[in-house]
Amino acid sequence: MIKKNKGITLITLVVTIIVLIILATVSINMVVGENGLIKKAEQARDAYEESSKKEIEDLNTMLEEMMKATGKGPNSKTLVDTLTDIQTSTVDAEDVNGNKIVVPRGFFVRTDLGTKVNDGIVIEDDQGNQFVWVPCTEGQYKKHEYKTPKVDDTKESTPDDGNGNWRTYVYRNYVDWKEEGGDVSSVTQNGGFYVARFEAGIPDNASFSINNESNEEMTYYTSDATNGNKSKNVSQENGINLKPVSKQGMQAWNYISQENAVKVSSNMYNGEESNYGVTSQLMDGIAWDRTVEWIASEREKASIVTDSKDYGNYTNNETQLAEDVLYAQHILATKNDNSKTTEWLIANKYKIGQPKLGAENLTNTEGSTKYNSADYTNGTSYSTTTHTLEKRIELSTGAVEQFKLKNIYDMAGNMWEWTTETGHHSTTDTNTTTGTKFVVLRGGSFTSEGTIDPVTYRYGKYTTTNIFVHYGFRVVLYVK
Numbered sequence: 001m002i003k004k005n006k007g008i009t010l011i012t013l014v015v016t017i018i019v020l021i022i023l024a025t026v027s028i029n030m031v032v033g034e035n036g037l038i039k040k041a042e043q044a045r046d047a048y049e050e051s052s053k054k055e056i057e058d059l060n061t062m063l064e065e066m067m068k069a070t071g072k073g074p075n076s077k078t079l080v081d082t083l084t085d086i087q088t089s090t091v092d093a094e095d096v097n098g099n100k101i102v103v104p105r106g107f108f109v110r111t112d113l114g115t116k117v118n119d120g121i122v123i124e125d126d127q128g129n130q131f132v133w134v135p136c137t138e139g140q141y142k143k144h145e146y147k148t149p150k151v152d153d154t155k156e157s158t159p160d161d162g163n164g165n166w167r168t169y170v171y172r173n174y175v176d177w178k179e180e181g182g183d184v185s186s187v188t189q190n191g192g193f194y195v196a197r198f199e200a201g202i203p204d205n206a207s208f209s210i211n212n213e214s215n216e217e218m219t220y221y222t223s224d225a226t227n228g229n230k231s232k233n234v235s236q237e238n239g240i241n242l243k244p245v246s247k248q249g250m251q252a253w254n255y256i257s258q259e260n261a262v263k264v265s266s267n268m269y270n271g272e273e274s275n276y277g278v279t280s281q282l283m284d285g286i287a288w289d290r291t292v293e294w295i296a297s298e299r300e301k302a303s304i305v306t307d308s309k310d311y312g313n314y315t316n317n318e319t320q321l322a323e324d325v326l327y328a329q330h331i332l333a334t335k336n337d338n339s340k341t342t343e344w345l346i347a348n349k350y351k352i353g354q355p356k357l358g359a360e361n362l363t364n365t366e367g368s369t370k371y372n373s374a375d376y377t378n379g380t381s382y383s384t385t386t387h388t389l390e391k392r393i394e395l396s397t398g399a400v401e402q403f404k405l406k407n408i409y410d411m412a413g414n415m416w417e418w419t420t421e422t423g424h425h426s427t428t429d430t431n432t433t434t435g436t437k438f439v440v441l442r443g444g445s446f447t448s449e450g451t452i453d454p455v456t457y458r459y460g461k462y463t464t465t466n467i468f469v470h471y472g473f474r475v476v477l478y479v480k
């Protein structure tokens with residue numbers, strides 16, 4: 001008798017495997033598929049997180065509305081949102097997050113421009129001058145400390161790899177640099193200071209202002225008082241102290257020495273007759289360093305310390321402006337035969353328009369006809385057969401929204417800005433304590449590259465009496 005084989009056939013095995021694969025596929029899809037258990041768990045988690053986030057946002061909104069209704073912040077100080085009228089006394093205030101701010105007598109808060117300290121709170125006086133609160137503890141109010149040694153102290157910009165890649169400056173290693181400004185006691189007491197929202201602008205009552213009624217409309221004045229021109233390098237006219245302005249769309253005050261920048265900055269709010277609860281001065285290097293550190297504390301802005309090209313008016317920022325601004329177009333003429341120096345053709349007029357920023361080579365036709373005595377002060381026509389001609393755009397204050405950081409405009413580019421950091425050293429010899437006084441300029445200008453001369457850059461090559469088309473300044477306020 002032949003016995004039947006009780007084992008499974010090959011067909012049965014194949015069918016079994018197929019069934020198992022189908023079941024596995026179905027099981028896997030139930031777990032990890034588009035509508036699987038894991039996906040549904042992720043969706044449930046995301047929905048919970050979104051719901052929790054919305055609940056927190058709604059709670060914060062409710063708390064903010066309650067604080068606005070009571071006029072008190074989370075620490076029971078005056079809420080900054082309520083200080084929309086000019087204050088008759090200095091007020092210790094705070095934002096909705098409990099961050100401290102002191103609003104001085106004679107100012108009010110521009111709540112339409114922001115009410116949170118970390119965004120940059122703007123105050124304004126009765127003349128329209130604007131300043132931004134920079135939070136600062138006593139420990140934060142100090143000069144940036146460079147870590148990288150620099151053997152040749154006359155070289156140009158070098159990254160400081162040891163401490164945040166800040167740019168070093170010419171003559172950095174001279175040990176006699178010192179601050180002749182600042183107010184650590186005010187910062188310690190008040191927890192911050194105010195920096196001008198804009199580069200220093202020319203006041204309307206100055207004889208060299210384009211808004212002065214005696215001037216021809218849109219005239220560009222240089223430092224030279226000859227040929228009917230008016231000098232910008234003054235701190236007083238007809239016995240009246242000139243006061244810079246911190247307003248948008250003004251002529252930036254260039255062609256002024258550091259010595260006079262110190263004087264006019266002090267003129268702005270000081271004196272026993274002042275109705276304002278601040279003292280004003282030329283911005284000191286420590287305040288500059290702290291402001292830059294505060295700006296760069298935001299992760300997306302951290303790169304500004306090494307490359308400010310996208311945040312300022314530099315030769316390598318070729319932004320085409322889309323809105324009309326006040327500007328002046330200068331020409332830098334360099335001799336093609338590599339002879340000794342370059343020379344500036346300074347604009348005769350300010351213009352209203354939409355310039356393209358950056359350095360741009362001019363054609364021979366433009367050089368020999370368009371850019372001549374009709375547009376520039378020296379009255380000479382230039383041809384590209386003898387010169388390389390490049391345009392340079394000087395912008396009015398706060399002209400480009402893109403160049404605003406923490407509500408502060410143009411710290412990077414447009415004008416090199418004088419500070420109160422000085423030294424008596426020689427540029428060719430060892431440190432001294434007398435003689436020529438040199439000054440640190442900050443931030444680069446419309447003649448610089450933002451990659452080489454970013455907002456952190458310190459330039460210590462020029463003296464307190466030098467004046468140039470691309471040198472300006474900024475005012476800082478310390479609460480009394």
